[in-house]
Each structure stands twice: as C-alpha cells, then as structure tokens.
Amino acid sequence: MNTSIVGKQFELTEAIKGYIEGGFDSLSKYSLDIISARAVITADEKKGRKGFGVELIINLAHMDTVVIKQKEKDLYAAVDLAVERAKKVLRRHHDKVTAHRTKTEETPSVKEVAEKIDGVDEIVPMELDLYKPMEIEEALEKLKESGRQFLVFNDQEAKLRVLYKRTDEKFGLY
Structure with missing residues (x-):
C-alpha cells in the first residue's frame, strides 16, 4: 500500500506522520486490496477559532475511491474519527464481499441437496x-x-x- 501524508497550511511533525501511518496500518486488517492511501491535513482558523481538517483518500482495487473528510478542534481527534469512519466503510465492504452470497449463488433446491448427500438415507x-x-x-x-x-x-x-x-x-x- 502506497501512503502519502500532506500538510496544507500546516507543518507536519514526525509524531503526526507516525500517528497517521499507524491509522493506515490498522486499515490493512480487512484484507482488501488497498492500492494507496493519502491523508491531507489542513489547519483552519475561522472567527478566531483554530481547527484541523483531515481528508483520507483510499484507493481500492475493483471499487471506487473512498474519501472521508473530518474537521475537529484537535488534530489527533480528527485523525482518530476519520480513521474510524474509514474502518467502518472498509468493514462493510469486506463483509459484503466475504459473507453475502452473490446473485449467481442461489439457494439449492431440495433435489440438489438430496443428490449431494452421500452415505445418508x-x-x-x-x-x-x-x-x-x-x-x-x-x-x-x-x-x-x-x-x-x-x-x-x-x-x-x-x-x-x-x-x-x-x-x-x-x-x-x-
């Protein structure tokens, strides 16, 4: 997985980069083919209030790009919330791919089940x-x-x- 962390109007420290990379690493547990992940960190000041924006862009093979935007007063809280939202999206996609039957897999008929059973009445x-x-x-x-x-x-x-x-x-x- 290619990762990219960019700061706009904000200088990134090694601690912040490490924290975001740890969040990206936690996304790999869903066994999805993640091609790349990009984080764009912005600092905003409106009406005298400081805030941070985090935008996560995750490119998956065989799926559209996932884009998550999160704004908070605290940078670490914004990263945490954005990563949790990304985990939720990836978990739902993983469950859809692995657990649910596709439309081509139909429930077998009684006759088909009877033909598959060996050694049983x-x-x-x-x-x-x-x-x-x-x-x-x-x-x-x-x-x-x-x-x-x-x-x-x-x-x-x-x-x-x-x-x-x-x-x-x-x-x-x-």
Missing part, C-alpha cells in the same frame, strides 16, 4: 397436496393408506395441520 422431494381442505378423519385414512410417518394438510378452517404416527401406534395432530 435418500431424500425424496415431494409436492404437498395442500390445495383442497380435508376433514381430520379423511386425512387419517389417507395417512393409514399411504404408510408414511406424517401428513401435512389444511383442515376445513384453513389451518395448516400435521397428522403423524406415534411410536405407540397411535396418531398425533398438530
């Missing part, structure tokens, strides 16, 4: 017959005939229900 995707409401007795008969462990259906009041076989050979209803 076979997963068979099924369509649910939820379209017409059923009486509980009708669902019980359908479950007995099918030999399955459970049946999902809508009852006459349009509630989603689950009828299942228990281990004691009785049936349960959610």
